[in-house]
Amino acid sequence: DVKVTQSSRYLVKRTGEKVFLECVQDMDHENMFWYRQDPGLGLRLIYFSYDVKMKEKGDIPEGYSVSREKKERFSLILESASTNQTSMYLCASRDTGFRNQPQHFGDGTRLSIL
């Protein structure tokens, strides 16, 4: 089974702080993704990475950056946290052996910015 692990289940930070969310997958997947989930808005893609050191903006990249130095790890960075970044953050990974592969998700990090 694919295992996608997010470092924290719950996190509380203050406005203006730099926040790091970490995600690790154990299946040697090339693709990794960061989403946020908000009530009534579904899952929205922030950034994704299709290989090491490669990154692409998703639908809502403003206020975020990412880092992928190793294949198994994909980090989401909130450069200067704001209250509107309070959300559930979900990491996912996917194999690219065949285009139609599902994404596998971690259990999420519920981030509160005070």
Next chain:
Amino acid sequence: DQQVKQNSPSLSVQEGRISILNCDYTNSMFDYFLWYKKYPAEGPTFLISISSIKDKNEDGRFTVFLNKSAKHLSLHIVPSQPGDSAVYFCAASAAYSGAGSYQLTFGKGTKLSVIP
């Protein structure tokens, strides 16, 4: 503009009956569709998928139907069980070239409640 729409935010069904969750899409480039199930405080779990070359895919109690001309898909759960109570997300992938082909576009979800 919302490209994947789940117009019913919630659905209640009696245990043992059929649950039908609907999803509409607007982007004619979408050619692969997935359903995910999400329990509170957990990440979404992949449930079932369908390619645009098919109009039906079954996996146990779960069947997905695709109507390309109507740009509509539906997930049928028969029989529904209390453990099926969760939020269900419809997602779609397009046959773009390059990095865009990796993306999924999600609907906003439908909360299914199966009543014992």
